Amino acid sequence: MSAPRYEVSGVENVFDVLNERGFVAQASDVEALRERLGRPTSCYIGFDPTADSLHIGSMVPIMALAHMQRCGHRPLVLVGGGTGLVGDPSGKTEMRRMLTAEQIRGNVDALKAQLSRFLEFGDGKALMLNNADWLLDLRYIEFLRDIGRHFSVNRMLAAESYKMRLETGLNFIEFNYMLLQAYDFYHLAEEYDCVLQMGGNDQWGNIVAGIELIRRKSGREAHAITFPLLTTASGAKMGKTAAGAVWLSASRTSPFDYYQYWINTDDRDVVRFLKLYTFLPLLEIAAVEGLQGQELNAAKTVLAYEATLLTHGRENALAACEAASGVFGRRRLAPDLLPSSGIPRDVRDETQAVPTTDVERHRLEEGIPAFELFAETGLCESRSAARRLIQQGGAYVNDMRLREFDLRIGVSHLRHDGILLKAGKKKIHRVRAMN
Structure with a gap:
């Protein structure tokens, strides 16, 4: 499954595309970066394999x-x-749970x-790489001699990615992370001619460390773009709900449920999210400004x-669109x-996609x-x-507000499509009878 293709007008510099859509929080040497992006460039972003799925918080880098x-x-x-x-x-107040190599391999395959789904692989259009392929074979003494000597402990401790953890206790395993990420960037620059790393704004220190390592080791120029750490207009962390991620x-x-998350977007976030999470043209999105x-x-x-697509x-x-219309x-x-x-303008009323028990x-x-x-x-x-x-008063059965918590729900509530239960106005579930 590949992403739908909307034409990018002319030969836009991708830095301008990202900047206009709200992706750029910081960038290193913008003019030099724009010039470099005027010709084909390899770039990379790292993804954490601590779960077998990414969540909406990963959509900006994707x-x-x-x-x-x-x-x-x-x-x-x-x-x-x-x-x-x-x-x-980065961004952690405590050390996260350590996973086994086997657990990580399973998660990597899933990711x-x-x-x-989002990128075209094959024919060199995009590459999927795993840093275990080069990090697990490193010799510790050689790594310290060849890489570690380029890092100042004082500068590392001043990085934002370490400050929060210093208050609660930063262990030596975590302290090594900056060196390993910097080495990733250096390895990709040497082996894949990668000169741009992108990531969340909390990664700025780690990315800049990689730029400096590349300069010291090979004399090459490398670049950084970081994304803003997004919250909704209400201040909630992006992709978090009362039910979890x-x-x-x-x-x-x-x-x-994924579709419903976006339907429930705060009015103040609609234009911003259309820019970030769809490929719809900016001129069309600008016309949404002022709508009520x-x-x-x-x-x-x-x-x-578009986000669900x-x-x-x-x-x-x-x-999902038809089910939401029906409910x-x-x-x-x-x-x-x-x-x-490509959304149909004459959506049918269906409920097949509603979560069902x-x-x-x-x-x-x-x-x-x-x-x-x-x-x-x-x-x-x-x-x-x-x-x-x-x-x-926040529970409903077939749009009827429940008054008694022990009211018995049964066959008298069955409709042709089952029994529709609602928790508030946004969470819905269907119950069907099974013989």
Whole structure:
């Protein structure tokens, strides 16, 4: 599955594309970088293999690599199978759980498949690399002699990536991370002619350390771009909800729930997210500025469709869009609203993509207390949480507000498409009878 292709006008410099869309927080020597990006360039971003899926917080670097490729450059996707055994202290208040080599190998395989959805691999268009291939064979004394001597401990301790951990305790394993990441950059520069590393703004110190190592070891010029650390307009961390992280894996976060995350975007974030998380032209996105009410909600529908399309493909994006239309009502999409989007303008009313639990019919004939069913379907994390939700008036059965936490939900509530349960206005689950 590959990303949909919208034309990039003219021969735009990719730095300008990234900057105009809000990807750039810091960059090293902008004029020299723009000049370098005027010709085909290899760039890289590292991804952490501590889970078998990435989440929405990884979408900014993924989209940045996709823009690089679309503008004629070669992305190197570096999966940290080696550094994952050590752990990056950036942005951490405590040491993270150590994984075994076998666990990391399994996660690396899963991430390779996932990242292939967004980038074209093969024929040298993009490369997937694992730093375990060169880091695990390093000889410690030789590494200290050839690489470690170029690093000042005083400068390392002054880096933002270490300051927070110094307060709670930075161990020697984590302290080595900057050297290893810098060595990655140096290795990629030597072996793959990679002269640009990109990453989150908390990675600035690590990336600059790599630039300096390349200069000292080979005399070459290298560059850095860092992305802003994104939060929503309400101050929440990007990709975090009350139920936890929003994952790119359909087995962790269903396409419908993924779609709903974007539908529920704060009004203040719509334009910013359209720039960052879709490939829709900036001129079309600019027309969304100033929209309010139903018109802005329609723009959120396009955002949700495009974001789900990239991550889960057209079939799942359509199913999620149709299901949301069936459950929450149809939103009119004007033909001139973000016209480059392939979203259908006449969305059908379907509910097939709504998360569903099949319950044995005899249980529904007896009736299941509402608080038990809300916990069983995962709409609430526990029975006590379900009781509180119902007592506070936030639970619904087929759009009817529940008044009693122990009301028995059963066959009398069945409709042709099952029983629709809602927790608040945004979380929904369907229960079907199973013979």
